Every structure is written in C-alpha cells, then in structure tokens.
Amino acid sequence: MTDYDVLTAAPPAQHPTxxxxxxxxxxxxxxxxxxxxxxKIDLLDIELLTIRLxxxxxxxxxxxxxxxxxxxxxxxxxxxxxxxxxxxxNRRLREALESLGDSGEVGDGGxxxxxxxxxxxxxxxxxxxxx
Amino acid sequence: MTAxxxxxxPQAAQRSADPxxxxxxxxxxxxxxxxxxxxxxxxxxxxxxxxxxxxxxxxVAQDVPYxxxxxxxxHRRLSDPPELERCTxxxxxxxxxxxxxxxxxxxxxxxxxxxxxxxxxxxxxxxERRFRASLDRLAGRTEWGVKVHVPTDDGPRPxxxxxxxxxxxxxxxxxxxxxxxxxxxxxxxxxxxxxxxxxxxxxxxxxxxxAASRQAADAVDRELRTLAVAARRLRTRDTGIGAATGAGAGxxxxxxxxxxxxxxxxRSAELxxxxxxxRRAPQLSGVRIExxxxxxxxxxxxxxxxxxxxxxxxxxPGSGEGGAGRDRR
Numbered sequence: 210m211t212d213y214d215v216l217t218a219a220p221p222a223q224h225p226t227x228x229x230x231x232x233x234x235x236x237x238x239x240x241x242x243x244x245x246x247x248x249k250i251d252l253l254d255i256e257l258l259t260i261r262l263x264x265x266x267x268x269x270x271x272x273x274x275x276x277x278x279x280x281x282x283x284x285x286x287x288x289x290x291x292x293x294x295x296x297x298x299n300r301r302l303r304e305a306l307e308s309l310g311d312s313g314e315v316g317d318g319g320x321x322x323x324x325x326x327x328x329x330x331x332x333x334x335x336x337x338x339x340x
Numbered sequence: 341m342t343a344x345x346x347x348x349x350p351q352a353a354q355r356s357a358d359p360x361x362x363x364x365x366x367x368x369x370x371x372x373x374x375x376x377x378x379x380x381x382x383x384x385x386x387x388x389x390x391x392x393x394x395x396x397x398x399x400v401a402q403d404v405p406y407x408x409x410x411x412x413x414x415h416r417r418l419s420d421p422p423e424l425e426r427c428t429x430x431x432x433x434x435x436x437x438x439x440x441x442x443x444x445x446x447x448x449x450x451x452x453x454x455x456x457x458x459x460x461x462x463x464x465x466x467x468e469r470r471f472r473a474s475l476d477r478l479a480g481r482t483e484w485g486v487k488v489h490v491p492t493d494d495g496p497r498p499x500x501x502x503x504x505x506x507x508x509x510x511x512x513x514x515x516x517x518x519x520x521x522x523x524x525x526x527x528x529x530x531x532x533x534x535x536x537x538x539x540x541x542x543x544x545x546x547x548x549x550x551a552a553s554r555q556a557a558d559a560v561d562r563e564l565r566t567l568a569v570a571a572r573r574l575r576t577r578d579t580g581i582g583a584a585t586g587a588g589a590g591x592x593x594x595x596x597x598x599x600x601x602x603x604x605x606x607r608s609a610e611l612x613x614x615x616x617x618x619r620r621a622p623q624l625s626g627v628r629i630e631x632x633x634x635x636x637x638x639x640x641x642x643x644x645x646x647x648x649x650x651x652x653x654x655x656x657p658g659s660g661e662g663g664a665g666r667d668r669r
Contacts, residue, residue, distance in 0.1 A: 237435075238450060241448045241642075242447070242471065242642060244463050248409065250411050250415055309533065
C-alpha cells in the first residue's frame with residue numbers, strides 16, 4: 210500500500226486544476242501526437258498497469274472521506290483479494306445453480322442470461338448447469 | 341532501409357554525440373523564444389530543457405542519460421508507481437509550461453526519445469504536415485476536462501417493483517452482494533429463484549438509473565459543446581470496480597461522462613460560467629461535475645480528434661454486470 214500512497218498524495222481536484230495524477234496519466238499515456246522514437250517502449254504495458262492505478266486514484270479521495278477501504282480487498286489491486294473474490298463468486302453461483310437444479314429450472318435462456326449478468330462467475334456457472 | 345529514417349547516423353547530433361545521452365522530446369511548437377524554456381527542469385536526470393529547430397518547427401527537448409532512458413530502464417522505471425508518477429509529472433510540467441505558445445503546442449506522449457538531435461529533427465520533418473495541422477488547430481486554444489458522476493441511490497427506488505425487492509442491504513451496501521446467497525439461504529428450496537429475482541430487480545433499478553444518468557451526461561455534454569471547437573469523450577473510469585462490487589461506487593457514484601473540450605482561450609470564462617450553471621441546474625441536482633484544466637491540448641493533438649470517439653461499452657457503468665444480460669433479451 211505504501212507505493213500507492215505516493216500516488217494519492219495530490220489534493221483532490223475541486224477547482225480547475227491539473228495536478229491530479231490520474232488525469233495527467235490519462236493524457237500523457239494515451240494522447241498527444243504519437244511519432245516513432247529511437248527507443249521503443251511498450252506503452253501498452255504501462256497502460257495496463259496504470260488502468261489499475263487510475264481506477265484506484267480516481268476513487269480514493271472520496272472513498273477515504275467516506276471511510277471506505279474497498280481497494281484493500283479489490284481484485285485489481287490485490288492478488289490475494291482477487292483469489293478469494295473469484296472463489297467466493299464461484300461458490301455463490303454454484304450454490305444458486307444447485308438449488309435451481311433441484312427444482313428443475315436450469316437451462317432456460319432467461320435464467321442463464323440473468324446468471325451471466327451476475328458477474329464473472331457466470332460463464333462457469335452456465336457450464337455447470339449444462340453438465 | 342525499411343526504417344523511416346536511417347537507423348543510426350554516425351555523424352549525427354553535435355550536441356548529443358555522446359552515446360550516453362538521448363534526446364527526449366516533450367512537445368512540438370513553433371515561434372518559441374529560448375527564454376520560454378529557460379529554467380524548466382524536465383526530467384531531473386537530464387540537462388537543461390531547450391529548443392531544437394526543425395524547419396519552422398521546434399522540438400521542446402532535453403538531453404537525458406541513455407542509461408536511464410533506454411527501453412529496459414524505461415520499462416523498469418515506468419512500471420514502478422512512484423517512478424511513473426515522477427516521470428509523468430516531469431513530462432507534463434514541461435508540456436504545460438509551453439502550452440500557451442502563440443504558435444500552438446502539440447504535446448507528445450510520455451517517453452518519445454531519439455539518439456541525438458538530428459534524429460529528433462528528422463522525425464519532426466518526417467511528420468511536418470501532421471504537426472503543422474495540429475499546431476494550426478491548437479493555437480490559441482486550450483483543453484478542459486469534465487467528469488460527471490451520478491450519486492448512487494441508497495434509498496428504496498420507487499421504480500423497483502415489489503416482486504423484486506432490492507434486499508435488506510441496499511445496492512450500495514458493501515456487504516450486499518454477498519448476503520443474498522449466503523450458505524444458509526441457498527439450502528432453502530426456492531432461494532436460488534429469489535436470488536435471481538433479486539438480481540433481476542437490482543438490474544432493472546440499475547437500468548433506470550443508467551437511463552437517467554445518460555440524460556444527465558448528455559445534458560452536460562450538449563451544453564459544453566456549444567462553447568467548444570472540438571469535443572471528445574474519453575473512457576470513463578472507475579466503472580469496473582464500482583459496478584462490480586457495488587461498494588466504492590457509493591462514495592462518488594459511477595462516472596457517466598469523461599470528456600475533453602477544446603476551447604478558445606478567449607472563451608475560458610464562458611466555459612467556467614457554464615459549468616457553474618450546470619452545477620446549479622435543478623434537473624442535475626445530485627450530479628457531481630468535476631472540471632479540470634486548462635490543459636495542454638493532449639486530447640486534440642491528433643487530427644482525427646474532432647470525430648467523436650465514443651466508446652459505448654467502456655462508458656457504460658452497468659456493463660460489468662448488466663451488459664451481457666441485457667443483450668440476451
């Protein structure tokens with residue numbers, strides 16, 4: 210977490226300002242006139258990294274004010290959390306499916322659609338339903 | 341020979357003949373006096389920020405140690421958050437300092453580097469037409485960023501039908517998503533059905549909220565476009581996490597608009613006034629409008645930027661959960 214503290218040290222943007230790191234990153238990585246240089250770096254890699262940072266920086270000020278610390282368990286920011294969040298989601302969906310299966314309602318399009326819409330675990334849930 | 345210009349020019353750059361040095365280009369401008377960049381720091385490892393003339397164009401550049409800016413070093417440094425921040429801010433500070441150049445300033449992205457001034461000059465000349473078109477468009481104008489967030493509704497929504505209650509934990513409650521299908525609940529017959537009903541009701545509420553948000557975003561965008569010579573919608577941020585977890589979004593609400601506007605400097609005050617007006621507009625009450633700027637015109641440097649690049653899927657806060665389900669109907 211200490212790495213991220215540096216990134217969030219900037220004051221929240223209220224009045225016109227250009228000090229917000231997420232805003233700057235959004236511009237210096239994606240925008241401007243792109244011409245080939247002699248030294249090639251894969252800004253795409255950087256982009257992938259910063260998407261997570263952006264998400265983080267964008268919400269952290271307000272979240273902190275509200276006493277919310279969801280990022281500590283957010284999959285994008287913590288690999289440990291990613292693991293447990295997915296496992297939890299899968300478990301939940303399997304259970305939902307099993308109880309549905311008991312009443313013979315699995316497999317109709319509408320239900321599957323709903324399940325899929327319930328999150329990342331949807332695909333897996335659908336497969337389980339078919340087997 | 342396949343390269344746009346010779347691979348390594350042996351008699352290149354008097355200034356940067358030293359192989360230990362690379363030329364970092366921050367921006368392209370024209371008509372700048374050397375004083376305009378005097379005293380700028382740029383990257384702390386580098387020399388003074390200076391101008392390289394190329395035809396009628398100028399590269400705002402700096403000598404930087406090759407060892408710190410070669411591909412490998414850059415990859416390592418830019419993957420390190422504090423270092424990424426340092427580089428990013430250093431880059432932006434220089435671009436920002438020359439952004440008001442009368443002849444216009446076209447920002448370059450982070451880390452555009454050449455092996456010597458001649459190589460940088462050749463690159464500018466190779467893209468001369470593109471740069472001139474950009475500078476013509478940007479001169480006398482500045483970019484403003486506008487982000488709009490909608491509140492997440494913690495209270496019961498009248499539109500939500502009785503058959504699909506939102507559940508004891510309102511959508512914004514951090515524990516809400518996990519609660520309905522707890523281990524105990526799912527063993528009861530019919531609990532899965534109820535779970536799906538809840539999900540459906542929640543999604544319906546989300547869709548209604550989204551429609552209202554859409555209107556708010558469009559209202560803001562429409563108003564500000566009247567003051568801009570060009571507008572561009574950027575990817576909205578914080579959609580994934582906010583929508584997927586239902587927490588966090590509660591603080592700021594999903595972002596429904598992330599836009600950039602290119603505005604004549606003379607009209608800056610009008611833009612500020614318009615944003616102020618929108619913030620007070622009764623039909624936008626609860627909607628949070630964030631303004632940032634004036635920016636160097638990063639988002640409008642490329643010629644094709646007038647064409648609106650709206651990415652539907654990216655800008656839909658509901659896409660994390662709602663997108664797939666909706667498409668299936």
